[in-house]
Amino acid sequence: MNGAHEPGFFEMKSTFNLLWLQSAGCGGCSMSLLCSEARDLTAALEAVGIRILWHPSLSEANGDEVKRIFEQCLSGEVALDALCVEGALLRGPRGTGRFHRHAGSDVAMIEWVKKLAHVSRHTLAVGSCAAWGGVAAAGENVTDACGLQFEGDQPGGLLGAAWRGHGGLPVINIAGCPCHPDWITETLTALALGAFGQQDLDSFNRPRFFADHLVHHGCTRNEYYEFKASAHKPSDLGCLMENMGCKGTQAHADCNIRLWNGNGSCARGGAPCVSCTEPGFEEPGHPFHETPKLAGIPIGLPTDMPKAWFVALAALSKSATPKRVRENAVADHQVVVPAVKKTGLK
Amino acid sequence: MTRIVVGPFNRVEGDLEVTLEMKDGVVAEAWAGSPLYRGFEQILRGKHPMDALMFAPRICGICSVSQSVAAATALADAMGLAPAPNGRITKNLAHAVENVADHFTHFYLFFMPDFARAEYAGRAWHERATERFRAVRGSATGTILPARTAFLTAMGTLAGKWPHSLAIQPGGVARALESSERIRLFGLLRDFRRHVETTLFNDELEAVAALDSVAALSRWAGEKPRGDFGAFLGIAEDLQLESLGRGLDRFMSYGNYPQAESQFLRGGVWDGKLHALDAQAIAEDISHAWLEGETRHPAQGVTRPQDEKAAGYTWCKAPRLAGQPMETGALARQAVNGHPLARDLVTNGGGNVKSRVVARLLEIAVLLPEMETWVQQLAPGEPFCTQGEMPREAAGTGLVEAARGSLGHWISVEGGRIANYQIVSPTTWNFSPRDGEGTPGPLEQALVGTPAGEGNVAVQHVVRSFDPCMVCTVH
Numbered sequence: 001m002n003g004a005h006e007p008g009f010f011e012m013k014s015t016f017n018l019l020w021l022q023s024a025g026c027g028g029c030s031m032s033l034l035c036s037e038a039r040d041l042t043a044a045l046e047a048v049g050i051r052i053l054w055h056p057s058l059s060e061a062n063g064d065e066v067k068r069i070f071e072q073c074l075s076g077e078v079a080l081d082a083l084c085v086e087g088a089l090l091r092g093p094r095g096t097g098r099f100h101r102h103a104g105s106d107v108a109m110i111e112w113v114k115k116l117a118h119v120s121r122h123t124l125a126v127g128s129c130a131a132w133g134g135v136a137a138a139g140e141n142v143t144d145a146c147g148l149q150f151e152g153d154q155p156g157g158l159l160g161a162a163w164r165g166h167g168g169l170p171v172i173n174i175a176g177c178p179c180h181p182d183w184i185t186e187t188l189t190a191l192a193l194g195a196f197g198q199q200d201l202d203s204f205n206r207p208r209f210f211a212d213h214l215v216h217h218g219c220t221r222n223e224y225y226e227f228k229a230s231a232h233k234p235s236d237l238g239c240l241m242e243n244m245g246c247k248g249t250q251a252h253a254d255c256n257i258r259l260w261n262g263n264g265s266c267a268r269g270g271a272p273c274v275s276c277t278e279p280g281f282e283e284p285g286h287p288f289h290e291t292p293k294l295a296g297i298p299i300g301l302p303t304d305m306p307k308a309w310f311v312a313l314a315a316l317s318k319s320a321t322p323k324r325v326r327e328n329a330v331a332d333h334q335v336v337v338p339a340v341k342k343t344g345l346k
Numbered sequence: 347m348t349r350i351v352v353g354p355f356n357r358v359e360g361d362l363e364v365t366l367e368m369k370d371g372v373v374a375e376a377w378a379g380s381p382l383y384r385g386f387e388q389i390l391r392g393k394h395p396m397d398a399l400m401f402a403p404r405i406c407g408i409c410s411v412s413q414s415v416a417a418a419t420a421l422a423d424a425m426g427l428a429p430a431p432n433g434r435i436t437k438n439l440a441h442a443v444e445n446v447a448d449h450f451t452h453f454y455l456f457f458m459p460d461f462a463r464a465e466y467a468g469r470a471w472h473e474r475a476t477e478r479f480r481a482v483r484g485s486a487t488g489t490i491l492p493a494r495t496a497f498l499t500a501m502g503t504l505a506g507k508w509p510h511s512l513a514i515q516p517g518g519v520a521r522a523l524e525s526s527e528r529i530r531l532f533g534l535l536r537d538f539r540r541h542v543e544t545t546l547f548n549d550e551l552e553a554v555a556a557l558d559s560v561a562a563l564s565r566w567a568g569e570k571p572r573g574d575f576g577a578f579l580g581i582a583e584d585l586q587l588e589s590l591g592r593g594l595d596r597f598m599s600y601g602n603y604p605q606a607e608s609q610f611l612r613g614g615v616w617d618g619k620l621h622a623l624d625a626q627a628i629a630e631d632i633s634h635a636w637l638e639g640e641t642r643h644p645a646q647g648v649t650r651p652q653d654e655k656a657a658g659y660t661w662c663k664a665p666r667l668a669g670q671p672m673e674t675g676a677l678a679r680q681a682v683n684g685h686p687l688a689r690d691l692v693t694n695g696g697g698n699v700k701s702r703v704v705a706r707l708l709e710i711a712v713l714l715p716e717m718e719t720w721v722q723q724l725a726p727g728e729p730f731c732t733q734g735e736m737p738r739e740a741a742g743t744g745l746v747e748a749a750r751g752s753l754g755h756w757i758s759v760e761g762g763r764i765a766n767y768q769i770v771s772p773t774t775w776n777f778s779p780r781d782g783e784g785t786p787g788p789l790e791q792a793l794v795g796t797p798a799g800e801g802n803v804a805v806q807h808v809v810r811s812f813d814p815c816m817v818c819t820v821h
Contacts, residue, residue, distance in 0.1 A: 028410060093653050234518075332522035
């Protein structure tokens with residue numbers, strides 16, 4: 001490829017082989033991937049050299065043909081560049097992994113994952129289940145679910161904290177429940193182009209291109225947030241942070257910048273951000289639809305914001321709230337629209 | 347007799363393994379196995395009742411809205427809450443968008459690629475099927491995925507995102523639609539209608555929905571090329587898919603899409619006659635599941651894994667209605683609701699590979715025009731969500747229809763917490779194991795007599811004709 005050896009230019013292997021396994025998950029990250037706005041998803045991946053060896057929702061191969069593909073990867077006959085794992089890794093019962101036996105074989109899914117990760121250049125956790133354990137690890141975690149390289153926020157998981165792929169990177173955690181289609185395609189594309197390294201991962205090994213944002217960024221409820229004009233019940237237009245359990249000011253993701261299914265996001269759908277990209281989001285210690293408070297002040301304050309400042313600003317902004325914002329916050333449609341000024345805007 | 351184990355099955359949601367006992371090249375007996383256990387019913391115990399709205403959609407990435415609607419319905423039932431009309435319509439729209447998208451996805455991505463397999467080389471239609479439907483590389487993939495993506499942008503507007511929306515509430519939806527969004531949704535529906543009318547049917551939806559018999563379907567298919575549906579009908583005729591995968595011919599539907607006074611699709615049981623459905627007669631048998639306990643109605647159901655149980659061969663329970671296994675899905679739904687083509691299909695050949703696929707596409711043609719009506723019924727400015735309180739002691743049931751069949755949630759609340767939560771999903775019905783009487787589940791029965799072995803993909807067609815969702819099954 002032209003410029004392949006120039007610093008900063010993309011390198012592209014002739015093929016970048018991708019294998020996708022579904023462990024204990026819901027398949028939702030695959031379904032989300034198929035909502036990609038690419039003109040033609042598989043062609044777009046191919047255009048940067050990504051070849052799908054096998055994907056459980058897309059490929060033709062079944063049964064023994066699949067096992068042959070696995071064996072070819074293990075023997076090195078086929079170079080495995082990216083192993084994508086969707087779903088949590090189930091170690092139970094009693095460490096046997098038998099809560100998820102790979103269909104058609106007597107082998108636990110965790111054994112296939114360990115073996116294939118060992119030969120893969122990169123391993124990607126697609127979704128919060130594969131990254132941290134996710135909803136599969138909620139409650140008493142009877143299945144002993146964990147992520148590939150994390151168990152909740154603790155390094156370790158199935159592969160262990162020290163594990164690195166042949167490409168030198170730890171497991172890349174494309175967290176989210178589900179993850180946004182672009183998070184998957186852009187991470188894979190960057191890897192295939194040789195344009196992704198350790199510096200592109202945050203401290204939880206999430207790609208920084210989406211994890212260096214907060215869900216709050218770009219939220220359409222920001223005017224309500226500024227004035228602490230809060231929603232009190234589902235379908236209210238106000239800010240969801242104070243009462244409705246929204247963690248958008250703390251959760252790392254670009255959901256309100258890079259929208260979902262055209263023009264959506266959880267907050268735009270009237271739902272609080274449950275911080276599904278964060279480890280342990282499934283057990284917040286409070287009902288998802290309520291904001292935990294201490295002496296009337298939300299416990300989870302906006303990231304990087306000192307409590308005293310938050311309290312002072314909230315008191316000030318509440319007292320300065322325009323009637324329009326205050327009344328619309330507790331209505332399900334605008335009851336007062338922004339005034340039209342009769343003179344030119346200055 | 348020889349025994350073979352088939353799996354993993356691709357292009358089904360989740361893990362499936364089928365054990366076949368073969369005699370003279372055909373299946374003599376079959377066992378459907380779900381080798382994954384996830385434990386949602388255990389996870390939900392002790393949680394705040396409203397937390398079900400966060401967990402339920404995550405049971406399944408493909409019927410996530412169905413799970414949300416079932417949970418919201420069970421909660422509303424426990425709260426004694428009637429959704430606001432706008433909320434009811436919006437939930438119906440989100441649910442129907444998912445169900446239509448699922449049928450569409452199933453046909454193009456999961457079902458049709460099997461006809462491009464090398465085993466069919468030499469058939470008159472094989473070259474065209476390969477060009478059009480081959481997995482990943484067929485020409486259909488490049489157009490149907492963007493069409494599906496565009497259609498699912500309706501979810502961004504209706505529910506914030508798909509899958510796994512938290513917008514669906516017991517009293518309606520958490521987001522009121524504005525007038526401009528009502529217009530946008532109508533446009534999206536019309537755009538998707540144009541896509542399926544052009545590529546799938548080569549006819550107007552109303553003409554497809556009006557097909558009233560097997561003979562009328564044949565006549566229609568013979569008039570001119572009928573798009574990808576026509577291609578399927580040609581293949582089905584050549585391979586005699588109507589004689590493959592005959593089920594039990596007892597069809598169940600909970601009914602779906604509540605209207606002001608009734609349901610758009612009514613519920614019941616069809617076995618040649620229409621019967622009312624008594625949900626109290628549902629019981630889950632666990633004699634062949636790796637679970638402890640006894641047969642119980644889901645409201646009293648328990649889920650306790652026991653992986654060393656000798657009689658077990660799956661994590662899936664065996665739901666029965668009045669002791670009988672039931673087939674559920676689009677064919678069941680349309681037969682119960684009285685669609686003349688669906689009724690004629692099951693009268694002449696019962697549930698089989700062809701009739702199940704036809705019913706799914708027929709349902710697209712039935713639903714899309716209705717959805718256009720629903721959008722116009724929305725009244726922006728009126729409430730989209732009624733509010734209520736969950737009593738500290740309560741019980742509720744949510745019975746809905748996912749794309750692939752009947753989905754039920756049963757919740758009981760004690761001391762303000764979830765005391766029990768049981769989920770019976772469509773594929774739990776269809777791919778249930780044997781019960782205590784030894785009666786096989788619908789798939790197990792449908793596979794009997796199917797040719798199998800090297801170079802034969804008939805088993806694949808039978809399995810996929812049910813549009814299984816194993817991740818739901820093994821919640």
